Amino acid sequence: MDERLEKMTIALEDAGCGEEVIAKAARLLEAGRGEELVRHLRLCRCDLMEDLHETQKKVDRMDYLIRQTEKTITVK
Numbered sequence: 001m002d003e004r005l006e007k008m009t010i011a012l013e014d015a016g017c018g019e020e021v022i023a024k025a026a027r028l029l030e031a032g033r034g035e036e037l038v039r040h041l042r043l044c045r046c047d048l049m050e051d052l053h054e055t056q057k058k059v060d061r062m063d064y065l066i067r068q069t070e071k072t073i074t075v076k
Contacts, residue, residue: 005029017044 005026012022021044028037
């Protein structure tokens with residue numbers, strides 16, 4: 001396996017990308033289609049950012065619940 005391909009595959013796996021995403025990136029890299037590869041990677045990044053924002057909303061909800069519970073405990 002080409003060193004660039006191996007490094008990219010490892011990085012995508014570390015980022016939590018699935019086999020389909022990794023396979024498409026590998027095909028684009030091997031075909032020398034750099035601009036399409038960058039576009040594909042940016043789309044993957046957007047998906048990760050959406051996941052991050054959803055997780056942040058969940059954390060915010062938990063923080064709210066903790067604060068409300070702490071108020072209830074303190075009032076008693």
